[in-house]
Amino acid sequence: MTDETASDDDGGGRAWTARVRRLVRARPKTALAATAAVAVLAAGVGTWAAGIGPFEEEDRYCWGAWEEGSGPEFLSDGDGSRTSEETAPTAKRPRGRCTVAIRSEHAGSTGTYVSKAEVTVTYGPAPGDAAKRVEWLDTYLSGSAVPLPDGLPGAVDGDRGLLVLPERCDTPDGRPTAVTLDSDARTDWNDGVSVPDGAELGGTRSVAALLVAAANRGMEAAGCAPAKPLRVTSPVLTLAEKKEDFFTRACRINGMELDEGTSDGLAYQVGAVTRDFQSCSVRLSRGADRFFDALMVAQPRLAALLDGVTGDKPPARGWRGTGVFTDTGGYKVVRAECAGRPVTLVALAPATRETTPYFVAFANSVTQRLGCAPIAPGGAGR
Structure with a gap:
């Protein structure tokens, strides 16, 4: 085995946005709309993820981390309906959750089908029970997960991620607080068949950008943000081989x-x-x-x-x-x-x-x- 996993991800936000826009234009709008939309959600790693700019509160999602209307179609007007549910962490209750989902209905040659995609971010301490904590941690570290760059304590793959927050955000009993990101997408057919699908978040670099942006906003809301926001500036490691x-x-x-x-x-x-x-x-x-x-x-x-x-x-x-x-x-x-x-x-x-x-x-x-x-x-x- 080699000591370090190689990387070929340059992480360029502008390049990602252009590539995904071409992908969306190339696909029929009536096919895989939800998964394509989620791919665009994470493709850009610019202002919408970094939380930069004078935007109104109602134009943002996930505690203000992700901007609406800045390019990613998942966060913009499209042929589907988008919903968002949020509970922000506070200093008194440092737990939070945000979910952004899109649903679109289509008529195909074999009948109607509904495409669904969802991205969920959770802010809170590691589980208290030992067995549950080990299982929870393995969910984000096993398989194709790779470490976050720039010394950030966490890991991501193409569908999910985990970031451990600084010690100042720990619970009174000493448990670290973490931010996790999970995604899911599926197509429900009119005959009752439901087919799972990858949410296509745009790769590990995009997942890292989403995760870090949400973590920064969550820490601000909880009152434990560091003096300098966490950032992803280096390439994310990629695995040399698949399963x-x-x-x-x-x-x-x-x-x-x-x-x-x-x-x-x-x-x-x-x-x-x-x-x-x-x-x-x-x-x-x-x-x-x-x-x-x-x-x-x-x-x-x-x-x-x-x-x-x-x-x-x-x-x-x-x-x-x-x-x-x-x-x-x-x-x-x-x-x-x-x-x-x-x-x-x-x-x-x-x-x-x-x-x-x-x-x-x-x-x-x-x-x-x-x-x-x-x-x-x-x-x-x-």
């Missing part, structure tokens, strides 16, 4: 071999590989069901989301550091010093599946790459 068919070895890590019968029908995604973050996700090829997820997090604010989850003793005999292996919760987590700083490793799988050997292999592969003693028993990795 791969599974043969015997998951994520090309020695020790994560499965027998031929077990590996049949599986596929894996090699995620980002950096000194702050690494992921490996194995899924059933014919669906999104999890077989096994493994994560390594060393970025301090991102790792702080797991404070209080790792316990105060080794998770099992031979493991270094502190951690918890649950029997029924389906997760394993361990934290230990590695190359001069704490590293947190997480594994998630259905509670009925034994995944300890895979986690051992993943943990030792990570520690070998980072240049420290093994965290898991069984050698120094290969």
Whole structure:
């Protein structure tokens, strides 16, 4: 594995807007209107996302983060109906939520269909329950997620993202506050069939711009904004490869071999590989069901989301550091010093599946790459 994931995303807002406008003109307006509209929503990373300019309050969405009428058709007049619901965070109640949705009805050769798309941003603390927190974090870090650039503690992919806010926004009990973005799109046919679709937010760079803009506005409303707004100025890492068919070895890590019968029908995604973050996700090829997820997090604010989850003793005999292996919760987590700083490793799988050997292999592969003693028993990795 390489130590850093390559990037080919230049992040130019003007180029993105032009490209998406050409895409919209090229498509029939009666086909995939909602998903195309959402693609335009995130394509521009200029004034509408940065929150710049003398605009009226009613011309904005998501606590004023996204501007209406500045180019993106999702936020402008179109052939669909757009709705918005918002609850802004406050200093007394630092929780918020905003949803922007578009709905359009069409008549096709085989009948009518309705296209729907929705983008939701949530502002609030990490879940208090340990199992729910691990599951919540994995939602945004597994699969094709890549770290945010410019030292921002978080991750994004083409459909969702997570950003951990500065410590000044933490809850009184010490839990970090985060902003998350989720998207969904689907087409409902008149015969009752509903087909899910990608929301096409314009790529990881666009998702990062949306997320950071909403986070800045949310922090202002909650009274914990830093002196300088958070910004995305550097390219966002992109994965060199897409999800791969599974043969015997998951994520090309020695020790994560499965027998031929077990590996049949599986596929894996090699995620980002950096000194702050690494992921490996194995899924059933014919669906999104999890077989096994493994994560390594060393970025301090991102790792702080797991404070209080790792316990105060080794998770099992031979493991270094502190951690918890649950029997029924389906997760394993361990934290230990590695190359001069704490590293947190997480594994998630259905509670009925034994995944300890895979986690051992993943943990030792990570520690070998980072240049420290093994965290898991069984050698120094290969």
